[in-house]
Amino acid sequence: MVNLIQSTSNVYIAVFGQLETMLQNWFPGLAARLIFSSVLLGFFWQSALTKIGNSLFSPSVGAYAQIFPKALEAAEYDADQLSSLHTVVVFAATYAEFILPALILVGLATRLASIGMAVMIVIMSIVDICGHNVDAKTIGQLFDRVQDGVILDQRLLWMFPLIYLVVKGPGLISLDQVFASIFGSSKSETTAAN
Structure with a gap:
């Protein structure tokens, strides 16, 4: 019995050790970027488009309603009554929704872009x-048997590829790696810890 367990363990270690060796430097970072992008790039770009008014330099009233719902309500839905700080935040959020997912997709400044997306x-x-007063079902609850809470359940899953990218980097198939090889960085952003 001990020999069977030892043999099974050796096969397991050999198979998965080889798999890890073959994939560890390129696949996990690429997979994290592609999974994040396939699920959320379109979502964030569409969200950013709803925030644009007449031009890229003119936020819509909907942008203020999405980001500062209570402040806009207090201003009787007149965005001109809000401070310039509100406008700066709206512009920053809008441009971040366009730029950060694109950076993650191509693997450029990946760690910083992933931190920015996680913060967003x-x-x-x-x-x-707090601002839109969503109900408890929409918020959800961790460690329950129901997995359809939009806030906790879905967004926790959204965060995982970002956390991975911050910790491990985008992998060898990324613009970060291209620039690291061009500029001869001794320790590139894509270096994977063993």
Whole structure:
């Protein structure tokens, strides 16, 4: 019996050790970027488009309603009554929704872009809960048997590829790696820890 367990363990280690060796430097980072992009790039770009008014330099009233719902309501839905700080935040959020997912997709400044997206998701969740007063079902609950809570369940899953990219980097198939090889960085952003 001990020999059977040892043999099974050796086969397991050999198979998965070889698989890890073959994939560890390129596949996980690429997969994290493609999964994030396939699920959320279109979502964030569409969200950014709803925030644009007459031009890229003119936010819509809907942008203020999405980001500052209570402040806009207090201003009787007149965005001109809000401060310039509100406008700066609206512009920053709008452009970030265009730029950060694209950077993650191509693997450029991946760690910084992933941190930025993670911060945006946290802030978006707080605004949804506190500003838009979503109900408990929409918020969800961790460690329950129901997996359809839009805030906790879905956004926790959104965060995983971003956390991976921050910790491990975008992998060898990325613009970060291309620039690291061109500029001869001794420790590139894509270096994978063993």
